[in-house]
Amino acid sequence: MATIFMSKWDYLLQVDPMILTSGLYTYLRLLADHSRFVSNPKLEALKQLEIDFCIKVLKEQFPLCLKVGRDLVRLLQDLVHLPKFRAIWKDLVLNQGEFKARGFYGIPQLYNTRTPSEYMLLRITPEMEAQLRFLLTHVKLGNQKRHQAWFAKKFLWEPNRETLIIDIVRFICCAYHPTNEVIQSDVVPRWAVIGWLLKSCTKNYVEANVKLALLYDWLFFEERVDNIMDIEPAMLLMVYSIPRYIDITHTLLEFLFLLMENYDVEHYDILVKGVSTSFSVLVKRGVICSLDVLTSCDALSPILQQARQVFVR
Template identity: 65%
Template sequence: MLIKVLLHEAENPLEITLREAFCCLEPKLRPPFPLTIPTQQDYLDLNRAILYGVLCEPHFAKVHIKHLHGVITDGYEYFTSILIKIVNELYFKLVDSVKRQLIWVTHEMVNVLAVGFDDLLVALMRQIVGGDFGEENLWLCFEMVNLFTSKWDYFIEEEPLVLSSALYVFLRLLADHCRVLSIPKIEALRQMEIDFCERMLREKLYLCLRIGRDLVRLLQDLVHVPEFRAIWKDLLYNLSAFRTDGFVDISQIYSTRTSKFYFLLRITPEMESQMRFLMSDVNFGSQKRYQIWFAKKFLALPERKTVLVDIVRFICCAHHPSNEIIHSDIIPRWAIIGWLLKCGVKNYVEANLKLALFYDWLFFDENVDNVMNIEPAILLMVNSIPKYVDVTHSLLEFLFILLDNYDIERKEILLRGVSTAFCSLVRKGVVQSLDALTSCDMLSPFLKERLGKLLSETQFPLVPSLFVKCEKSSSLHTDYTKAGCSN
């Protein structure tokens, strides 16, 4: 038995397929094994049968895996693909003994350098839920960081890029784990995560730099941890400590846009599926019950709400709706983010959420960045007027706080990025002008003055009318407070 099935639930088709293959071929799964060469279909069935045996017969797993080694002809590609499918579709339903075997067989696939083992590791890391301090989730964290630590040499030699994925995951998890001091089981895990990330940053910075600018965002969230504070100082003032050719200033990281692949690492496949459904199939105005369901499923506990930061980065950078959806009645991305902002989070989470929303603004370069990454923030500010002008005010105020404080020594880079972002949004037709912000009587004079100064210094063309072209017009408003979360 692979999964826990409730009385009212139908059996899972994937489990049925694996179990039937095992039952049909069980006599052939015991030594002595037949010497005949299987047909293509027989080979696929044998892979499924052996996998089911490995997962459900722990006492016989070593025999099954030796059998697999003896018959394999495709570099374990099909076997690994089934494992990935199990992780993506069934992990949260797997019985505990199967989860343990899943980790065991993952080690085996790394040992033999199976085709697709890197994708299997990514799939497992995505099942680690941010802000979840339950025993089962912490166990998976421990197993994964232990795997990366124990197989370090394998990855460096054969698949080094998977280490950058692991770094992104564990830096993000550490932001949660370092804020919790009352759970003894976290202490050993936290130190293992710190040791792995420190080793990556100290010894393999060239791999870490592949993450791009979000690497800086994650490191700054850990600056209170002594090991990362030391790394941060070296990044700013002692780059020779890293012995990385061609790396001369942290601004080089700012200029590298983070691939959407990394943002997918910190939301589970189920979260991704539900979010994409919401932004692809639900009409604006009909989203309330779906948002309530999502909040109850993924945000019920206060500590779980740190995942909102990851969701906002996913929405901005990894989910870009088609023109057909943009011009339809489907709920727009900015409205979803407006709802998330009203989900009653702690101050530091709210600040990180806003930073996630504006992060690409700070370093925006039309030759590198996609205007769709910065679109939700401008549309949220514009469309919140006049009904939710407090949202507009708080976001615009936060943007100027970032300009003044994020990196004082490189403020010119930030000013250029934000002004370029505003220019690009108008030039690309996301908004026809910024008059809704510069002329809004409900916004504080100070904010309007600062915005006007920023735009005038860059010789920005101000058009006296505003027309929102992309996603939804400013006449559309969403009722954030009735979307399943409370302040």
């Protein structure tokens, strides 16, 4: 596919430029996985082709890349250990003029652009999507275990497939938004499926990236731009994990505050505003009645208790 994209470059630009940005999103995501595999000649050749395609899109068609939005930053950060992407990242931070995109003022512009849900489907096969939609639309809460076990065996148990959980969580948060009828029914909710996926992670780096996928939109949330359904699953997972699964609440809150403090120190004010807005909008829209369930929980660590001023900024 990458070879076709390169050979039909001019034609694709005329017919449907989103094909190129879709390829960019897909290959950036694949490169993060391929970079962790044991090296072999066939994979190295594929990796180089993927790198060449991505660098060409980023350098020659960056105005198109802006349409990918904030997830472009998330994907690029996973590749800064590769020299060519390190150079791209350096220009993003220090030399935005290199991209020849009129009006582009840097990373905050990407942070403020919600990634269209279409991109979240690119790493989900049609069969996976169908099974996930069935699970989240027709399976009653309490009856989901056998469906989840079948899904895991079918899609996640093969070697090197665990990283798909990252993409599944982004799909559930940002591309599958249930109707009010489904929300008010006894169907298994999104937060419960995400809790299961989080518990299914066996590798630390996968678990960290799944948490980032779940909480990413919290960091940049703006009510006029973003959809509250993107941040709802994380909030409900934290709330409904108390007290039986308090470790999930603890680890998600801790991870959220670590992200806020460390994800982008240069734009700390944006992250603080995003997290604060997320909490306030979730209460205002009635996703939860109040933040007392978190701030008054004795089981949460003193560090998280000290951070509670962010809840009520």
